[in-house]
Amino acid sequence: MQVQSMHFKARAGRKLADQRLQQNLKKLSTKFVSGRASAILELDDFEGTRDAAIERRMRAIENLDVWLDIFEREATRRGATVLYAESAEDASRLVVEIAQRHEVKKAIKTKSMVSEEMALNRALEAAGVQAIETDLGEYILQINDNEAPSHIIAPVVHKDKEEISDLFARVHRRPRLTDIPQMTREAREMLRPQFLSADMGITGGNFIIAETGSVALVTNEGNEGMCTILPPKVHVVVTGIEKVLPTLEDFATVMRLLPRSATGQSISNYVSLLSGPKREGDVDGPEHMYVVLVDAGRTGLLGSEFQDMLRCIRCGACMNHCPVYQKIGGHSYGWVYPGPMGSVLTPSYVGVENALDLPQASTLCGECHVVCPVKIPLPDLLRKLREKQVERRLRPVPERLGLAAWAFLARRPALYRLATQIAVRGLRLWAGGRTTIARLPLARGWSDYRDMPAPSGRTFHEMYRQRQRK
Amino acid sequence: MRVGLFVTCLVDAMRPEIGFAALRLLEEAGCEVDVPLRQTCCGQPAYSSGDRKAARALAEKFVEEFEHFDYVVIPSGSCGGNVKVHYADLFSDDPEWSARMERLAPRVFELTDFLQNVVRIAHLPDGSRPQRVTYHDSCCGLRELGVQAQPRALLDKAGVEIAEMTDSRQCCGFGGTFSIKYGDISAAIVDEKCTNIQATGAGTVVLGDLGCMLNIEGRLRRSGDDKTRVLHIAQVLAGGC
Numbered sequence: 001m002q003v004q005s006m007h008f009k010a011r012a013g014r015k016l017a018d019q020r021l022q023q024n025l026k027k028l029s030t031k032f033v034s035g036r037a038s039a040i041l042e043l044d045d046f047e048g049t050r051d052a053a054i055e056r057r058m059r060a061i062e063n064l065d066v067w068l069d070i071f072e073r074e075a076t077r078r079g080a081t082v083l084y085a086e087s088a089e090d091a092s093r094l095v096v097e098i099a100q101r102h103e104v105k106k107a108i109k110t111k112s113m114v115s116e117e118m119a120l121n122r123a124l125e126a127a128g129v130q131a132i133e134t135d136l137g138e139y140i141l142q143i144n145d146n147e148a149p150s151h152i153i154a155p156v157v158h159k160d161k162e163e164i165s166d167l168f169a170r171v172h173r174r175p176r177l178t179d180i181p182q183m184t185r186e187a188r189e190m191l192r193p194q195f196l197s198a199d200m201g202i203t204g205g206n207f208i209i210a211e212t213g214s215v216a217l218v219t220n221e222g223n224e225g226m227c228t229i230l231p232p233k234v235h236v237v238v239t240g241i242e243k244v245l246p247t248l249e250d251f252a253t254v255m256r257l258l259p260r261s262a263t264g265q266s267i268s269n270y271v272s273l274l275s276g277p278k279r280e281g282d283v284d285g286p287e288h289m290y291v292v293l294v295d296a297g298r299t300g301l302l303g304s305e306f307q308d309m310l311r312c313i314r315c316g317a318c319m320n321h322c323p324v325y326q327k328i329g330g331h332s333y334g335w336v337y338p339g340p341m342g343s344v345l346t347p348s349y350v351g352v353e354n355a356l357d358l359p360q361a362s363t364l365c366g367e368c369h370v371v372c373p374v375k376i377p378l379p380d381l382l383r384k385l386r387e388k389q390v391e392r393r394l395r396p397v398p399e400r401l402g403l404a405a406w407a408f409l410a411r412r413p414a415l416y417r418l419a420t421q422i423a424v425r426g427l428r429l430w431a432g433g434r435t436t437i438a439r440l441p442l443a444r445g446w447s448d449y450r451d452m453p454a455p456s457g458r459t460f461h462e463m464y465r466q467r468q469r470k
Numbered sequence: 471m472r473v474g475l476f477v478t479c480l481v482d483a484m485r486p487e488i489g490f491a492a493l494r495l496l497e498e499a500g501c502e503v504d505v506p507l508r509q510t511c512c513g514q515p516a517y518s519s520g521d522r523k524a525a526r527a528l529a530e531k532f533v534e535e536f537e538h539f540d541y542v543v544i545p546s547g548s549c550g551g552n553v554k555v556h557y558a559d560l561f562s563d564d565p566e567w568s569a570r571m572e573r574l575a576p577r578v579f580e581l582t583d584f585l586q587n588v589v590r591i592a593h594l595p596d597g598s599r600p601q602r603v604t605y606h607d608s609c610c611g612l613r614e615l616g617v618q619a620q621p622r623a624l625l626d627k628a629g630v631e632i633a634e635m636t637d638s639r640q641c642c643g644f645g646g647t648f649s650i651k652y653g654d655i656s657a658a659i660v661d662e663k664c665t666n667i668q669a670t671g672a673g674t675v676v677l678g679d680l681g682c683m684l685n686i687e688g689r690l691r692r693s694g695d696d697k698t699r700v701l702h703i704a705q706v707l708a709g710g711c
Contacts, residue, residue, distance in 0.1 A: 009652070016658050029637075323641040327658040361652055363645025363659070364518060366613035380559075386520030399519075399647075407516055407524035410479075411531065413508040420483050436691045445653035450660070450688030453484065453700075460477050460486035464505055 001119050001148070003350045005334035008357035012332040024160050025329055032154075032320040035264020036371065042266060049256050054374050056250040057311035060210075060242075064302065067210040067244045068293065074213025078276025080289040084241075088296040092123035095202065095236055098290050099129045102234045104199040110217070110224045111135035112204030113152050113314070114238050114294055116336045117349075120202070121146070131202070132194045134223040136187055140164055143171045150330030152337060153262050153316040158329045191223075201227035201286065205239030206314070207254065208291065211247045214275040215239070215291060218258060218268045228274055228286065235277065235286035241293045242310040248273075254313055257373035261315035297349035305384055309344050311374045318368035318378055324361055333358060340368035340378040344385065352388050359385035420459050428457035471589075473501040474539035476532075476553075478546045479511035480680035488680070491708035492545040492581055498708075499589040506535045512544075514552040517560065518646050526560045533557070533570055541588065542578045545704050546679050547611020550580040555614045580611055582678060582703055586620040594628045597709020600699065602631045604670040606663065606686070607639045608679035621678060621703045628707055633670040637662075644685040660689040667698060674699040676706050 004011070015021055040046045060067050072082040085091030095118075099107060107129055109115065121131040121142075133142040137155035141147040144167055149155030156164070161180065168183060169176035172190060177183045203224060207216040215237045217224050228235045245251050251273075259265040278285030301310050319325040319339025330338035335346045335355070343358035359382045368378040389395055409416045431437045431454035440447040473496055477489035489505075496503045513528030532553060536542045544550040554575050561567040585591045603625065611617035618639075625632055643649065643659025663686060667675045675698065677683055687700040705711040 012652070013654055016654050022658075323643060323659045324652075324655055327655055360648070361655065363609070363641050363643060363648050363656075365609040365641035365645070367609075367639075367641065370613055383518065383520065386518070387522055388520070390520040390522075395520075403516065403519055403521055403524070407521065407527070410510045410513070410524075411527055413510055416510045420479075424483050436688070438692075443650050445650035445656075446688070449653045449657035449692065450649075450685065451691040453684055453687045453691070455484045456486060458486065460482040460489040461505075461507070463486050464489070465507070 001116050001336050003335050003346070003354050005346055005350070005355035005358055008332055008334055008355075008361060011334065012328040012361070015328045015332050020160065020163075021158055021329055022327075024158055025326055027157060028320050028326050032264065032316075036261055036317060036320070039260035039264040039266060042260070043256060049253065050373055050375060053254050053257050053313075054311065056245065056253055057313070057374055060244050060246055060250070061302070061307065061310045064241065064244065067246050068241060070210040070246075071208050071213055071244055074211065075208075075276065075291055076213070078213050079279065080213065080276045080291055082291045082293065085292055085294045085296070088118045088294065091238060091292050091294045091296065092118040092120050094292050095120060095238065096123055096127045096129070098234065098236055099124060099127065099200055102199065102288065104129055104234065106130045106132065106194070106198045107200040107202050108132050108134050108194055108198040108227050108232065109138070109201075110203040110219065110227050111138050111155065112202070112238055113149075113336055114204055114240055115202065116149065117296055118238065118294070120238065129200075132191075132198070134191055134195070134227060135219075136184065136221055136223075139187060139191065140167065143167065148331060150338065151316060151319065152314055158331065195226045195230060198232050200234040200236060201232040202236045202238065203227055205237045205243055205291070206258070207243050207245050207251055208239060208293075209245055209248055209251055209273070212273070212275055214273040216251055217270070217272045217274065218255070219272075220263075220269040222270055224270060224272060228272070229284045233287040235274070235289045237274075237289070237291045238294060239291070240298055241295055242298050258313050258315050261317040261371070261373040301348055306344065306348055306381055308376050309341070309348065309381060312341055312376060313374060315373055317371040317373065321367045321371045323363060323365060323367070340382070341376070344378060344381045347385055352385065352392065353394060356389060356394060359383075359389070417459070417461060421462060424455040424457055424459055427452075427455050471501050472540045473503050474536045474542045475503050475505045476509055476512070476536065476542060476544045476549065477505065478544060478549045478680065480684070481545060484680060484684065485702065488545055488702045488704050491702070491704035492543070494595060494708045495581070495585060495591070495704060496543060498593070498595050499585060499591040501541075501589065504539070508535055512549045512552050514549060515646060517552060517556060522560065529557045529560045530567065533567070533574055537570060537574045540577065541584065542574070543581055543584045544578070545581040545702065547580050547608045547615055547617050548679050548681060550578065551610035551614030554578045580615050580617050580678065582620040582624055583615060583617055585707070586623050591624070591627075594624070594707055595709045597711075599628060599630060599706050599709050599711055600674040600701070601629075602633055602672050603674040603676045603701075603706065604633050604635045604667055604672040605638060606635070606642065606667070606675055606677040606682060608677055608682045609641050611678050612639055617678065621676070624703070624707055625676070628709075630706060633672040635666040635670045637666060642682045642685050644681040646681065649685055656685070657689060660685050661693075664690050664693065664695070668695065673697065674701060676701050676703050678703045
């Protein structure tokens with residue numbers, strides 16, 4: 001996907017002014033935040049489960065090559081073909097080649113954020129292969145002129161039912177429906193012929209299991225079964241190399257956390273483990289199964305100070321709980337992954353210089369770290385990215401000068417005293433007898449939206465010294 | 471018991487009365503309090519902005535000025551968190567400084583944590599204070615230092631009733647320079663906080679961090695609310711506010 005993260009500020013501004021979006025984003029706290037809060041109470045030992053999941057995820061990440069080798073061996077033994085892609089473009093090319101090899105005209109897809117990284121639909125289209133999204137949310141976005149998802153698990157969280165009603169009526173050319181079960185039925189009617197006529201199914205992979213060579217899929221709508229088992233003769237999995245888990249036991253542990261953290265469900269409606277294509281005697285399954293394992297920047301994080309990011313299980317809890325995401329939604333972030341995890345992943349995968357705002361656009365409130373099921377220190381990682389920007393001199397000159405001047409003074413107590421005494425008197429004068437200051441020419445970002453409570457005009461230290469002298 | 475009081479740069483410049491309130495509380499609790507004269511800022515603005523070098527220099531300065539005290543008390547969760555939690559990261563490549571910090575960190579406390587859990591203050595100073603307030607949990611105090619029950623217990627001890635707001639643990643949108651760099655996003659976040667504060671009908675919001683205080687008060691005033699009082703926990707506990 002093309003990176004638009006450099007337009008963060010302008011986009012965020014538009015999203016803040018969009019009253020309808022603001023209303024729609026309230027779903028995050030009412031639905032996901034409270035859902036997670038009650039779901040985690042079901043676990044006897046939430047903290048212990050988290051620690052176990054971290055340990056299991058890190059065991060996989062720390063010996064990634066070994067576990068990928070084992071996965072490849074086991075998956076191959078069960079008849080699947082495992083392919084590696086160094087870049088997102090390579091991955092798209094591999095999928096297009098598979099489609100061409102099997103003379104595919106139509107592919108049906110489940111939701112996959114890795115396929116968004118790859119801009120897979122566009123690549124397939126360019127090769128004459130029609131790609132159809134079958135996850136309801138992704139389907140809605142696709143028929144709305146290929147709109148980008150705004151959330152990693154709830155791609156249309158930015159839309160309300162009314163918008164979708166209008167869209168369905170316009171695109172489906174049917175009477176406008178407002179009842180959700182009727183609307184989903186209509187989407188089903190539209191998708192059913194596509195399922196039955198597709199030659200290839202494309203899915204993501206929530207995890208891949210090394211010991212059994214299986215691909216694990218966690219979904220709620222049942223479309224995944226239609227994409228992998230029902231009609232297509234070819235099933236292609238696209239997923240990141242970091243998604244490997246050594247054992248089924250590891251998968252069981254992580255699954256105690258994933259649906260609870262994501263949607264507040266004890267378990268998702270469907271959990272599938274797909275181990276190779278159809279074998280002799282099997283009644284269903286694809287004739288061919290490919291697993292495309294995508295690097296696209298991931299190995300760059302291995303062994304780095306950002307390695308912890310690789311254990312992410314893509315639940316979305318960090319964005320659901322983020323005060324910034326809750327106000328601006330996912331599109332402002334400008335690439336595939338939004339919210340705190342996206343603000344770490346985007347600069348890591350597409351270049352620090354291409355996403356300067358993302359690590360800065362966080363209050364570092366720490367709630368993402370608190371709710372992350374695998375305790376990724378997201379605020380620390382965002383701060384480290386800010387350090388990278390400073391090291392590479394990517395911050396704007398006024399900010400650098402301001403910070404340098406302040407740091408110079410803060411290290412020199414006598415000078416600092418003098419400067420603060422002058423500053424608080426200046427502000428006091430500027431306030432002109434009022435208790436608040438309405439305009440700060442050097443900090444318009446503050447005073448355009450807030451008053452600044454006026455200082456009392458004398459610093460603590462001068463008052464304290466005076467008191468000591470008495 | 472010798473206590474070093476770090477008043478913080480924002481209290482020093484913007485609200486000196488909070489520094490004196492903290493001083494009064496510590497003395498009331500029987501501490502021998504000293505306010506080192508060379509103190510300036512803990513370096514959090516530099517650390518959060520990614521300027522590790524400046525942050526490290528200020529961290530060294532802080533350690534030098536405060537390590538000889540039995541305890542160090544800070545009337546701010548975010549400065550407290552910066553010292554107690556993040557200095558270790560700044561010193562991580564230097565065994566000597568790390569060792570000094572390791573000895574200091576367990577003796578650094580946020581004010582309410584210190585009053586409630588270390589000196590277990592029995593009696594709070596007499597003085598006027600609001601009868602009913604709502605309490606905003608500042609992010610760093612809450613998430614880095616576990617400050618949540620302490621201010622509530624102390625308010626209770628002072629006879630102040632707490633009307634809890636919706637989402638008291640939700641960030642106010644300050645975030646240091648975030649509030650200037652992304653003023654519009656910050657304002658949208660603090661608006662929600664203001665609404666939640668007003669909905670309690672308490673008339674006063676109490677909190678433990680100057681950043682949140684300036685942000686919330688600034689937004690309340692800008693949106694025409696001149697009535698809701700915004701007070702630091704030290705002011706309420708010390709009385710006379």
